[in-house]
Amino acid sequence: MGADRVGGGRRRKPVRTVAYAVCGAVLLAGCASMPDSGDLRDVESTPRQDTQVRVFALPPRENAGAREIVDGFLEALTSDDPQFETAKKYLTGDAAKAWKPEASLTVLEEGPGATPEGVNGRDTQSESSFRLYGDKIATVDGQQTYAPAAGTYDKPLHLIREKKSHQWRIDAPPPGVVMGKSDFLRNYTSVNKYYFASNTPSATGGQPVAVADPVYVRKKVDPMTQTVRLLLAGPSRWLDPVVRSSFPTGTKLKLRKGVTSLTPDEQNRLTVPLNARANRVGAGRCQEMAAQLLFTLRDLTPAGVDDVALQGSDGTQLCTATASDAENAVVHGVGKNEYQYFLDGKHRLVRLPSESSNPDVTPVPGALGEGAKELRSAAVSRDERMAAGVTLDGSELYVGSLVSGASLGDPVLHSDGKTQKDRLTTPSWDGDGNLWVADRDPDRPRLLFLKDGAGEPIEVSTPGLDGRIDAVRLAADGVRIALIVEKDGKKSLSIGRVERDDKTDEGAVSVVELRSVTPQLEEVTAMSWAGDSRLVLVGRERGGVQQMAYVQVDGSTPVGSPPAALTGVKALAASEEEQLPLVAYSEEDGIVRLSSGSKWQQVVKDGTAPVYPG
Structure with a gap:
């Protein structure tokens, strides 16, 4: 399996393609060594479906030239060698000791090119230099956290005889590891680690709230043990200020002598031995630790992990937990969304059962379903007991109970924007029953927070916000917020971290460290959370056409197909419970929805502004 790589100049072939030794995982111990001479041939770089197949590069050939060493080293970076031992054989002894491949990974649009340097581009008898180049699309740091990146990759590489x-x-050598996008997707997979929101929302009754923290691990290099080590090491730097781990600081794996990896048994139980840091945890805390492991590992293997057993440093059992125990002990996601909601032709809030094959559309109970105010957008609280609606002209925000006969009362917020597009955005509820909305008034643009959906609106601090907010959507965990931000005619999707200062009387709220997750898109017109760490959006690239796509909160593209094409999409809604249908508003077809494995189906022709609770 050859690496996706550019040679010197314009995609020139390397002098010699390094061959790989390929063995099934079950047969690794009995694999014969590959010859280091003879005829070699290119092997197509195609994704493999069998995750048990591992690919290893060959070491340097005797008397290989300088370019062949460079080519071989870059090829070896894309192999499944656990500690990059083969890649290190292309380095001098001192360089191999100093090189830290785990410190960083740079992902290029195509594999790195290598251009010789020196006198007239020729080697001397004792040393040679190359420059590695390419177009950056992402980096992965030492915590295995992905981030989009742009610009040119340009690093020197020096050889000696x-x-x-x-x-x-x-x-x-260059710092860390570098490879092309296709090799990255073949070698690495995204996994959600799970921690708990630092300030557990009162709406959960004191239960911890799970927060996803995505990382990338090597697919075929013991991903389970990698992932557990990363979970124990703690959350990413970006998420750390708003989450906690139930594992005591300094907790690490303590594998028995001769054991190098974690493997579930025939009953899908995983035993996790820990060092002395975890020896004295109480029963409740141990159950939270087990829940973190179960949520983190559930999608890592085809069969999943059904239960875990945590062991102390002396081998004694600290606790056990099943997947159902974890779901009962921790608030994970939003629970079951009973209904999908949208506005009908009379601008009333209506609903239909989420999983019904023959949807029965009915007005919601209360004033917002009775048409007391004509609405252009709405949001329903996550417990489906309250709703908020923005009036047809965008100037006022009302909050009402979803109970028959409930009155509406006065607006909780008013915008002074001169035009409809300069007024209130669609509101959004967080997991604690608080309401968020942005006022787009050019004279006073602001993001606002209404505790429990009532009272005096609190202006949210947004340091680093560069532009005007066009859309707001809170994650179920309450610690992450998605914003469509408009600047100079461009609309991009950013993710921010929600921080609350409960020590102040006003309960100050901030959205900090906003980061763009769609740098490749020129326009994002609609978005919704569609999982623990995934969003679905409508957007287009420069010079491109409108498309629907999924994106991870770290800016990477999740594995799988994008939603089926749909023209003229103005709004869309997804549930964080991923099995529920997508719902969209199309200018041509009205309210439509898409279930897994099916096509878009029209619900009603005369409807707009679809939403799920949240």
């Missing part, structure tokens, strides 16, 4: 062996070896 070793005095004793007279072999060319790299004495100054």
Whole structure:
């Protein structure tokens, strides 16, 4: 399996393609070594479906030239060698000791090109230099956290001819690992680690709220053990200020002598031995630790992990927990969304059962369903007991109970924007029953927070916000917020961290460290959370056409197909319970919805502004 890589100049082929030794995982111990000479051939770089197949690069060939060493090193970076031991064989002894492949990973649009440097581009008898280049699309840091990146990758690579062996070896490699996008997608997979919101919302009754923290691990290099180590090491730097881990600080795996990995048994039970840091945890805390593990590992293997057993440093059992125990002990997601909601032709809030094949559309109970105010957008609280609606002209926000006969009362917010597009956005409820909305008034643009959906609106601090907010959507965990931000005619999707200062009388709220997750898109016109760490959006690239796509909160593209194409989409809604249908408003077809494995189906022709609770 050859790496996706560019040679010197314009996609030139390397002098020699490094061959790989390929063995099934079950047969690894009995694999014969590959010859290091003879005819070699290219192997197509195609994704493999069998995750048990692992691919290993060959070490340097005797008397290989400088370019061949560079090519071989770059190929070896894309293999399944656990500690990059083969790649290190292309380095000098000192360079191999100093090189830290786990410190960083740079992902390029295509594999790295290598251009020779020096006098007239030729090697001397004792040293040689190359420059590695390419177009960056992302980086993965030492915590295995992905981030979009742009610009040119341009790094030097230096070789020397070793005095004793007279072999060319790299004495100054580039920092970390570098590879092309296709090799990255073949070698790495996204996994959600789970922690708990630091301030547990009162709406959960004191139960901890699970928060997803995505990382990338190597698919075929013991991903389960990798993931558990990353979970124990703690949350990513971006998420750390608003989450906690139930594992005591300093908790690490303590594998028995001769054991190198974690593997579930025939009953899908995983035993996790920990060091002395975890020896004295109480029963309740141990159950939370087990829940973190179960949520994190549930999608990592085809069969999943049904239960875990945590062991102390002396081998004694600390606690056990099943997947159902974890779901009962922790608030994960939003629970069951009973209904989908949208506005009908009379601008009333209506609903239909989420999983009904023959939807029966009915007005919601209360004033918002009776048409007391004509609405252009609405939001329903996550417990489906309250709703908020913005009036048809966008100037006023009302909050009402979803109970028959409930009155509406006065508006809780008013915008002074001169035009409809300069007034209130669609509101959004967080997991604690608080209401969020942005006022787009150019004279006073602001993000607002209404505790329990009532009282005096609190202006949210947004340091680093560069532009005007066009749409707001809170994650179920309450610690992440998605914003469509408009600047200079461009609309991009950003994710921010929600921080609350409960020590102040006003309960100050901030959205900090906003980061764009769609740098490749020129326009994002609609979005919704569609999972623990995934959103669905409508957007287009420069010069492109409108499309629907999924995106991870870290800016990466999740594995799988995008939603089926739909023209003229103005709004869409998804549930964080991923099995529920997508719902959209199309200018051509009205309210439509898409269930897994099916086509878009029209619900009603005369309807707009679809939403799920949240």
